[in-house]
Amino acid sequence: MALHRPSTMRRILTVDLPMLAILAFTLGPYLWMFLTSISDQSTLFTEGPSLLNATLENYTRLFRTVGFADNLLDSFIVAGGTVIVGLSLSVTAAYSFSRFEFRAKRILMLQFLLINMFPLVLLILPLFVLMRVLGLLDTHIALIVANSTIAIPFSIWMMVSYINGIPRSLDEAAMTDGCTRLQALRRVVLPLCVPGIIATGIYIFITSWNEYLYALTLGGREVRPITVAVQTLIGEYEVQWGLLTAGGIVGALPATVLFLLVQKRLISGLTQGAVKG
Amino acid sequence: MTDATATDVSRHDRQGRRATLSRHVLPYAMLSPAVLVTLAIVFFPMVQTAWMSLHDYVLFRPNDFDWVGLENFRTALSDEVFWISLRNTIIWMGTTIPAQLLLGLVTALLLNQEFPWRPVARALIIIPWALPSVVIALMWVWIYDSNYGVANEFLLRMGLIQQSIPWLADPDYALASIILTLTWQGFPFFAVMILAGLQAIPRSYYEAASIDGASAWRQFWHITLPGIAGVMMTAVLLRLIWVANSFDVIFVMTGGGPGYATHTLPLYAFIKARTNLDFGYGSAIAVLFTMLLMVVVVFYLRRTGKAVS
Numbered sequence: 374m375a376l377h378r379p380s381t382m383r384r385i386l387t388v389d390l391p392m393l394a395i396l397a398f399t400l401g402p403y404l405w406m407f408l409t410s411i412s413d414q415s416t417l418f419t420e421g422p423s424l425l426n427a428t429l430e431n432y433t434r435l436f437r438t439v440g441f442a443d444n445l446l447d448s449f450i451v452a453g454g455t456v457i458v459g460l461s462l463s464v465t466a467a468y469s470f471s472r473f474e475f476r477a478k479r480i481l482m483l484q485f486l487l488i489n490m491f492p493l494v495l496l497i498l499p500l501f502v503l504m505r506v507l508g509l510l511d512t513h514i515a516l517i518v519a520n521s522t523i524a525i526p527f528s529i530w531m532m533v534s535y536i537n538g539i540p541r542s543l544d545e546a547a548m549t550d551g552c553t554r555l556q557a558l559r560r561v562v563l564p565l566c567v568p569g570i571i572a573t574g575i576y577i578f579i580t581s582w583n584e585y586l587y588a589l590t591l592g593g594r595e596v597r598p599i600t601v602a603v604q605t606l607i608g609e610y611e612v613q614w615g616l617l618t619a620g621g622i623v624g625a626l627p628a629t630v631l632f633l634l635v636q637k638r639l640i641s642g643l644t645q646g647a648v649k650g
Numbered sequence: 651m652t653d654a655t656a657t658d659v660s661r662h663d664r665q666g667r668r669a670t671l672s673r674h675v676l677p678y679a680m681l682s683p684a685v686l687v688t689l690a691i692v693f694f695p696m697v698q699t700a701w702m703s704l705h706d707y708v709l710f711r712p713n714d715f716d717w718v719g720l721e722n723f724r725t726a727l728s729d730e731v732f733w734i735s736l737r738n739t740i741i742w743m744g745t746t747i748p749a750q751l752l753l754g755l756v757t758a759l760l761l762n763q764e765f766p767w768r769p770v771a772r773a774l775i776i777i778p779w780a781l782p783s784v785v786i787a788l789m790w791v792w793i794y795d796s797n798y799g800v801a802n803e804f805l806l807r808m809g810l811i812q813q814s815i816p817w818l819a820d821p822d823y824a825l826a827s828i829i830l831t832l833t834w835q836g837f838p839f840f841a842v843m844i845l846a847g848l849q850a851i852p853r854s855y856y857e858a859a860s861i862d863g864a865s866a867w868r869q870f871w872h873i874t875l876p877g878i879a880g881v882m883m884t885a886v887l888l889r890l891i892w893v894a895n896s897f898d899v900i901f902v903m904t905g906g907g908p909g910y911a912t913h914t915l916p917l918y919a920f921i922k923a924r925t926n927l928d929f930g931y932g933s934a935i936a937v938l939f940t941m942l943l944m945v946v947v948v949f950y951l952r953r954t955g956k957a958v959s
Contacts, residue, residue, distance in 0.1 A: 466684035499695035583782035632780035
């Protein structure tokens, strides 16, 4: 960023226009999908998607005949369950990493970092076999467990950076006043990292909501999250694009809204380590 | 009096002992739930994959679990589809990540300039990142549709192509089309990371460079790039793993076809297990892919000279 102020005209040419082009590339497909979803199925192929004759028919069909509400519920249970499992296991672990020095610390931290490094395809086959043996295929538990493989290491990573941001002197002061470690954690540290916990929870929720491969492999019939349901809207012979895009919009909405709500905090949490490191 | 001191000392002693005990045990106690669960649901399954890869294990013959040693790996190395998939994997990951990085860098540099609607642009740019990959894949299948897709219509109107191209059905274009989709999906991540890096560069560096008469390009080369190098390296590493896992987009868009044109190693392993129920062979391919990926990661970390800490 040079110091001399460029003229407005030059700024428009070098900044605004390229930015607009990139934004058009980013949002274009999304808008196109929305436009398709509100177009009439009968005129879609003859006239193409258009704002004229806009209709909500695809959306009503989605809930009336396809039973999308059940799929939304499945997704909600799985994503919510993963948030609970991920957060409850990671908060104490993150506190331990942040506040204590102990012998196996380095190797245990490395372990949680390494989990993120392994590709998902390595886990998906044994998890299928495992769930099959345990008789858990096609249950919410199977999907929550599978999503937790990503959620736990991730939230530990996030929570360590949040708790590191809370001064140690605060829990020491609480302990001088007679609190035990756990009380200090519960009464002092936890309330202070509520924003961090919410951001982490929402991130877990989004990733579990959006997850597809586990949902397809471990669920599918009884438990059918939104991502699997959208995909099955592709018919054998003819693709009903109006219905499909409506499903896509509905499926993407919760995650998108949540994301826009917390993006600032989330991004600062995500990038903190990277910028400092 | 002496009595009181004695009990006082012993209580003190007891408290001290409890404190040391808790100091030693508490860290592990607080960690153990997370560690045990990850052992059970991550490490145990991973070992199981390696174990399965050494067996002849087809799911519709559940009673057979015959030890075959490295047979599956030997089969893979003489399997033509394996080599096609490997080639596609190299193209897929080798093109997607630099494309995301480059587009992300440009976007970050633009977002770091001052213009009136910057907050709006910054909020909107990340939307692809929050979308489910299935939705992304289906959305782009619709865009690429050979008869009614908007991609063909756009290019036809612009006069860039003479006739509609069946993007995903043509072996020459299918992989490139998927790479474009993945670039679209992933570049906002780079933009956001790099933007954070850009904003961490002190303004005074640029002021000093301006006074010394350094051109905008030299400022970029000598201040901006070194300033964001760390962030870019971390981002590339994270993306490497992420792109390796993004085969769900390929699975939905083409299922690996036409022919084997978009088969990549993780997808091939997944298909082997899912459609052929051949978990032994699928596991072997997954293990091979993981080892190749690890080699790349280690090599990358060595080259960039940064240890993960």
